[in-house]
Amino acid sequence: MPAATIFALASGAGRAGVAVIRISGPWALRVLESLSRQSDFRPRHAKRVDLVNAEGERLDSALALWFPAPHSFTGEDVAELHVHGGRAVVADVLAALGRCDGMRVAGAGEFTRRAVLNGKMDLTQAEGLADLVAAETAAQRRQALRQAEGGLRDLYEGWRTRLVRLQAHVEAGIDFGDEDAGASDPVRHAAIATELAHLGSEIGGHLADAGRGERLRDGVRVAVVGAVNAGKSSLLNALVRREAAIVSPHAGTTRDVIEVAVDLDGYPVVFADTAGLRETAAEVEAEGIRRARAWAAAADLKLVIFDGALWPEVDAASLALVDGNALVVISKADLHPPRAVRMPEGRPPALAVSAVTGAGLACLLDALRREVAARFADGEAPVLTRARHRQALEECAARLARAASEADALELQAEDIRAAADALGRITGRVDIEQVLDVVFRDFCIGK
Ligand SMILES: Nc1nc2c(ncn2[C@@H]2O[C@H](COP(=O)(O)OP(=O)(O)OP(=O)(O)O)[C@@H](O)[C@H]2O)c(=O)[nH]1
Numbered sequence: 001m002p003a004a005t006i007f008a009l010a011s012g013a014g015r016a017g018v019a020v021i022r023i024s025g026p027w028a029l030r031v032l033e034s035l036s037r038q039s040d041f042r043p044r045h046a047k048r049v050d051l052v053n054a055e056g057e058r059l060d061s062a063l064a065l066w067f068p069a070p071h072s073f074t075g076e077d078v079a080e081l082h083v084h085g086g087r088a089v090v091a092d093v094l095a096a097l098g099r100c101d102g103m104r105v106a107g108a109g110e111f112t113r114r115a116v117l118n119g120k121m122d123l124t125q126a127e128g129l130a131d132l133v134a135a136e137t138a139a140q141r142r143q144a145l146r147q148a149e150g151g152l153r154d155l156y157e158g159w160r161t162r163l164v165r166l167q168a169h170v171e172a173g174i175d176f177g178d179e180d181a182g183a184s185d186p187v188r189h190a191a192i193a194t195e196l197a198h199l200g201s202e203i204g205g206h207l208a209d210a211g212r213g214e215r216l217r218d219g220v221r222v223a224v225v226g227a228v229n230a231g232k233s234s235l236l237n238a239l240v241r242r243e244a245a246i247v248s249p250h251a252g253t254t255r256d257v258i259e260v261a262v263d264l265d266g267y268p269v270v271f272a273d274t275a276g277l278r279e280t281a282a283e284v285e286a287e288g289i290r291r292a293r294a295w296a297a298a299a300d301l302k303l304v305i306f307d308g309a310l311w312p313e314v315d316a317a318s319l320a321l322v323d324g325n326a327l328v329v330i331s332k333a334d335l336h337p338p339r340a341v342r343m344p345e346g347r348p349p350a351l352a353v354s355a356v357t358g359a360g361l362a363c364l365l366d367a368l369r370r371e372v373a374a375r376f377a378d379g380e381a382p383v384l385t386r387a388r389h390r391q392a393l394e395e396c397a398a399r400l401a402r403a404a405s406e407a408d409a410l411e412l413q414a415e416d417i418r419a420a421a422d423a424l425g426r427i428t429g430r431v432d433i434e435q436v437l438d439v440v441f442r443d444f445c446i447g448k
Pocket residue numbers: 227228229230231232233234235246247248249250251252253254255274275276277331332333334335353354355356357
């Protein structure tokens with residue numbers, strides 16, 4: 001049965017200069033001809049048309065584009081209508097499309113899903129496209145674009161091809177082992193062991209690098225922690241340049257974790273203001289402090305704030321949080337004379353900052369930028385971006401490790417190499433695609 005012809009608004013909802021409506025499936029051309037009462041659409045050329053509904057009423061003057069299969073986004077016949085982006089125009093054109101025979105509204109992600117099923121892209125590229133649409137910073141855009149253009153697919157398919165070849169070598173050993181030198185061929189044995197080791201270390205290295213890509217998708221997490229009244233909320237507000245958190249002279253003002261997302265030189269950063277650390281019998285405050293500690297423990301970076309009004313007296317609970325992942329800040333620099341701030345031996349240097357005058361803020365932002373860029377620099381190598389990839393890669397790595405220990409049991413070795421290759425195939429959609437399709441397209445929007 002031929003697939004239904006689907007249509008949807010591909011551009012954002014709401015008033016705009018232009019809105020794009022996408023149509024994909026076997027009826028695309030017929031519908032285009034019927035709505036425009038024109039024919040002779042040249043492939044991939046824009047044509048000005050009047051769109052007319054079944055009653056003969058002119059709905060809009062639009063641009064129409066015609067992409068015959070297979071040279072289209074979905075691999076099917078596709079038509080695009082660029083209409084004026086008013087709500088009524090879009091609603092009426094969509095209604096007219098819905099009344100044409102054989103047409104239905106596309107489900108979430110259905111255009112991209114068809115593109116995957118028609119071999120126009122693999123699952124990692126579809127995921128890259130979703131990330132590209134969601135990208136809010138330049139670094140996110142670069143990573144998503146690389147993935148949408150096949151960076152991860154090439155890497156994973158390259159490994160998979162090598163594994164399939166290796167499996168064939170091992171199986172050749174099994175087949176001929178009884179008769180000739182196949183299984184006992186030490187050269188072949190060594191070559192297989194070497195390739196297994198190479199693949200294992202390449203995949204292991206990629207996995208070790210894993211956090212980078214995922215963090216770039218989700219944002220680098222920076223916790224603002226310190227004693228009560230140290231000036232954490234004031235500093236957060238100064239960093240994000242708005243009154244995101246309540247500030248007061250009352251100790252214990254902040255209770256919940258307050259997350260604020262910002263774009264720091266192209267990197268997505270999520271700052272979290274947290275409850276001040278102190279001993280307390282109050283249940284709600286204790287819960288706030290527990291959450292503060294949990295957020296800090298999971299954060300990529302901590303800003304540990306010491307109260308400048310009390311400096312050089314330091315709070316022990318905050319000091320305990322200073323480690324290699326911490327930047328130390330002395331607050332209220334306007335209250336204490338600017339002097340070299342020295343931390344106890346072995347601790348990173350501290351930065352004096354005033355949320356009131358803004359002194360030291362530029363230095364702190366510079367330090368933050370450096371820390372963020374050093375941890376998450378987006379190099380050329382494709383990075384893993386999803387838990388789905390990580391799970392499959394971990395299975396692949398485990399199978400490879402086992403295969404390496406099975407040089408004397410070729411059937412088992414071949415089976416483990418096959419399973420390792422299948423794990424990679426599940427990421428790209430070469431293996432078990434039906435089982436992962438729903439997971440991959442769950443978060444897509446309609447019109448994609
Ligand atoms: N002079 C001066 N006062 C500051 C500065 N930063 C904060 N304060 C004051 O210090 C007090 C506490 O500030 P907050 O930002 O609420 O401190 P906090 O660490 O969030 O406090 P809790 O949420 O209670 O843990 C307020 O009265 C602020 O006005 C600063 O840079 N200079």
